Amino acid sequence: MTLTSAGPPVPVVELRGVAKEYPGGVHALRGVDLTVHPGELLAIVGPSGSGKSTMLNVIGTLDAPSAGTVKVAGYDVGALSDARLSALRARHLGFVFQHFHLAAGRDAVDNVADGLLYAGVPRSRRRERARAALERVRLGHRLGHRPAELSGGEKQRVAIARALVGEPELLLADEPTGALDTASGRVVMELLHELNAAGTTICVITHDQEIADSLPRRVRFRDGAIVSDVRTGEVVPR
Template identity: 85%
Template structure:
């Protein structure tokens, strides 16, 4: 519609490089744009730059050179406090090894996703319960990680990532610590979340997972060597 404001990419990198002492060039002048509602894989062998890319996209680290914009804001111009607030509003993280607190139940673990969002405890717990119900764990709210299966732990981690309603979910090897059946359930859940409007980026070395997603960005030696583009931004519903 004429005059309507355009929605900025959820994340946009231009010429982003990361160099460590040595020098080690972990990223080399990467250009990457992720639009709202996209579903994509970042794939490559160990040491290709995937983890560095995750940290840069998620604003956990800053590039040595180049720019990063999240939801239209230049990350390089923000203070640490502003960056934490931006991250809390727009980005959720899921890692291979869950990172759940052993002595706390599922609700309290999910509450952690709202610690930097300025939400009161009662509201945090209410949102946590809703998020857990969304990932099919409404019957496990009071269970601690030791009482959950690997797949259930990963679903708790996904609920924690989603409780703040982020625009972008970064999933780093989300099935890497799971058996095949649990991994399939987690990937189906990521499909469903994407179909509901969340942009999902799966970082993986698993080519079967990468090839099942509509966009694939392949890394080697810190560089993008192939990007299938955005011909299709979302998967059809699972089972369609």
Template identity: 80%
Template sequence: MTRPPVIELRDATKAYPGGVHALRGVNLTVEEGELLAVVGPSGSGKSTMLNVMGTLDRPTSGTVKVAGYDLSELSDARLSALRARHIGFVFQHFHLAAGRDAVDNVADGLLYAGVPLKERRARARQALAEVRLDHRFAHTPDELSGGEKQRVAIARALVGEPRLLLADEPTGALDTASGEVVMELLHELNASGTTICVITHDHAIADSLPRRVRFKDGEIVSDSRSTPLTGEARR
């Protein structure tokens, strides 16, 4: 049986008091295995898109489905369970717990999944190895570089094996070299099957991804894809 899209928005709107319309009739489908950017300037609506796609906020009107589940039909408790099971988040400023080593920071990503501590830590070590940090297991955030902190944050987001990784300005707090390492890692994770959406204002980052969804004033103004390389072109 075909799996439903990871994300599906139909005529989704989001309005706030005072006549602010952050989303205006947005239609977007994200299929399994995609790597895309949602790109736009500050105030364009892309942060609201992150919150709606990540089930952190409900739309004012329209339909939002995550992994086939219509958010309007779920209680807050079921919505939290859906988020924990299907979505991983990576933020610009890492949000790591000070004084806790990399393994425990990543293991915290499984706190609400009912996984025993020993298994949480074992899976955390595996996730850290996947982001090439198996030499930093015992290091706390203040002993890590910015790029390493972001890789710990990515491992924490991935440890629960979500269908979707939402990365909000993942290179925004990093120098150029560290940012390139993080983006290379996101490409590798996508190649291994993870669906990834990068929210960014950086057009260079957006242009490096296979799909670019450009936002302005709460609306999608373009949705473009790179032409897939043929086998001959790859060689």
């Protein structure tokens, strides 16, 4: 958690007036305001083409907005050099994708340890932290297994461990159950709830209404804009 010297926690994400336009006049985002506080578990939900994937890229500093301000962990992303932006991404953000992106020839420990390649952690320490991260996602019995020896749900848990091993302030999970059967998807979502209860801030990008409704905050997108921001027991007007 990032703290100011004499105040409340700094938001993990703060977007103000964010727009994204692509060539041909395609407006993927239109004046988006969004604040994510430490410890939140939220869904960014909407149909294909609604702007949620662009939001993932902007929040994850993978793409720059056409207009507006993006702050991650209190840092104005637009004011950072490429080197500092890469360092910010490595230190503060963890990514989980639908299709795992694991190296086929490497076991679970090495796949997770690769999440620390750009963090300046010695190799022996990387593997130690990787084992601890795998224990955290209940895969201590699969440390030496390669992706081909793992189920889909286990592969996704390895990917989650890789995202967590650097102890990021924000975990961005893009359709984390999209390639899984129902039972495996349920296990992954239960794990995300457990990780959030332990203090990890998590943002799930999804088109799945059932998954979104299971989370305590739902930010709904349509046509590049937020149309509702609902917390359990509370509606934030738009």
